[in-house]
Amino acid sequence: MRLEDFMNASPVNFFAVETIKKCLCEAGYKEWRAEETCPEVKEGDKLFVTKNGSAIFAFHMGKKTLAEGGMRIISAHSDSPCFRVKPNAEIKCEGGLVKLNTELYGGAIMSTWMDRPLSLAGRVVLASAEGNITEPVVRLVRIERPILTIPNLAIHFNRQVNDGVALSKQKDMLPVLTTQLSVSGERGAVSGGILKNLVAEELGVDAGEILDFDLYLYDTTPAQRVGLYGELIQSGRLDDLSMAHAGMEALLTETDTPEVTKCLAIFDNEETGSQTKQGAGSPFFASLVQRLVARQAEGDGFEGFAMCVEKSFMVSADNAHAWHPNYSEKYDPTNHPVMGGGPVIKYNASQKYLSDAVGASVFMQACKKAGSPYQTFVNHSDVAGGSTLGNILSSSFPVKGVDMGNPIWGMHSARETASVQDHENCIKAFAEFLK
Numbered sequence: 001m002r003l004e005d006f007m008n009a010s011p012v013n014f015f016a017v018e019t020i021k022k023c024l025c026e027a028g029y030k031e032w033r034a035e036e037t038c039p040e041v042k043e044g045d046k047l048f049v050t051k052n053g054s055a056i057f058a059f060h061m062g063k064k065t066l067a068e069g070g071m072r073i074i075s076a077h078s079d080s081p082c083f084r085v086k087p088n089a090e091i092k093c094e095g096g097l098v099k100l101n102t103e104l105y106g107g108a109i110m111s112t113w114m115d116r117p118l119s120l121a122g123r124v125v126l127a128s129a130e131g132n133i134t135e136p137v138v139r140l141v142r143i144e145r146p147i148l149t150i151p152n153l154a155i156h157f158n159r160q161v162n163d164g165v166a167l168s169k170q171k172d173m174l175p176v177l178t179t180q181l182s183v184s185g186e187r188g189a190v191s192g193g194i195l196k197n198l199v200a201e202e203l204g205v206d207a208g209e210i211l212d213f214d215l216y217l218y219d220t221t222p223a224q225r226v227g228l229y230g231e232l233i234q235s236g237r238l239d240d241l242s243m244a245h246a247g248m249e250a251l252l253t254e255t256d257t258p259e260v261t262k263c264l265a266i267f268d269n270e271e272t273g274s275q276t277k278q279g280a281g282s283p284f285f286a287s288l289v290q291r292l293v294a295r296q297a298e299g300d301g302f303e304g305f306a307m308c309v310e311k312s313f314m315v316s317a318d319n320a321h322a323w324h325p326n327y328s329e330k331y332d333p334t335n336h337p338v339m340g341g342g343p344v345i346k347y348n349a350s351q352k353y354l355s356d357a358v359g360a361s362v363f364m365q366a367c368k369k370a371g372s373p374y375q376t377f378v379n380h381s382d383v384a385g386g387s388t389l390g391n392i393l394s395s396s397f398p399v400k401g402v403d404m405g406n407p408i409w410g411m412h413s414a415r416e417t418a419s420v421q422d423h424e425n426c427i428k429a430f431a432e433f434l435k
Helices: 003-008 013-026 181-190 194-203 238-253 284-297 302-311 357-370 389-393 420-434
Strands: 046-051 055-060 071-077 082-092 098-105 118-126 137-142 176-178 210-219 224-226 232-235 261-267 313-317 344-347 375-378 400-405 407-409 416-419
Touching (some): 003 232, 003 238, 013 046, 013 137, 013 238, 013 261, 055 284, 071 238, 118 194, 137 194, 232 420, 238 261, 238 407, 313 357, 357 420, 389 400, 416 420
Parallel strands (some): 071 261, 313 400, 344 375
Antiparallel strands (some): 046 055, 055 261, 098 176, 118 137, 224 232
16 A cells, blocks of 8 residues: 555544554454454464554464564554544634634644644444443544634734744634534534534434544645655654554565564554553553463463563664754754655664664664665754653563654654655565564
């Protein structure tokens, strides 16, 4: 699947996981539901597990058992900074205008969300037909037409806007849903509001069946090539769905049974710290591996799990900051990756990244064998950087590894920019690593 198609099919985390799931199924992977007994696994088997509908873990079992050979893992995350719709979201204003009450998810560059064609996507929860309250019905919903916008304040009322203005999440960033409440609001007022009726129509259900929802704003502008030669790609959510896509493509490139097990691990909630049941801070991934090891060992498998961890290696794939031609002073003088220069190995002395010399050398060799260039990134010593899921996962799965990513501009903007060549090289390097 082309990156542009993957991005356009994945407006939020739930849809990203659903897209990956469909690609895995088409490639012969079978779903293992975590609440069921671990299936018997043999070399060549392909299986995947989802968690919360927003994280997914795929395994292509190798000729060696997990205890004998460990795993080669590519990890990334499905979430991106955005705005989440609050409960009781409709705020009625003068002139029949309705705006939605939202809250910020992650560290978005908020101003980039203004004056854009926006819409809603996420999941909706309906009452269970069987009456089992612990197993409600979950449906994905995506409104493809632009129905929202966050209007900027005119410069005439804010003369300092180009000097830098502090934005309030609660005041400035609320999207407008409609200016014609008098036209559509009477029907909405009867059974729970315009928003609930809108979602009900999209799903073809009665509004009264909707119990709750997790809905997020997304930019409806499709992913597209930019640059004089189309050498760049611009899209929302490149951080980190471009790495999830590269990992998936590499996993599916080679169909023969690998020597050691290949794994794609896509976690959720990295942008808010990973401390959720579907995040890298959860023991869920480790428990999956423990269960697979125990199944292969036909017993407890504790010793085998420890051996698997020690023999495994993980590429923690999360995008890096490309050198920006207008802000060179923000970058380290000798470690600032450029667009088109290849995948980036990320280092941090305070251990915010997983990389060390041993881990970095593994990925360097994969790049060389794949014919891909590679670059290095270290923060300017006076500029604080972010972190990612690699070292967080190490608390429950202390694996050797490296943190890397492709260089992008505008990280956490509503529209990020990356190099097409870097993405192609990344897929080649990932495929070489998984061999």
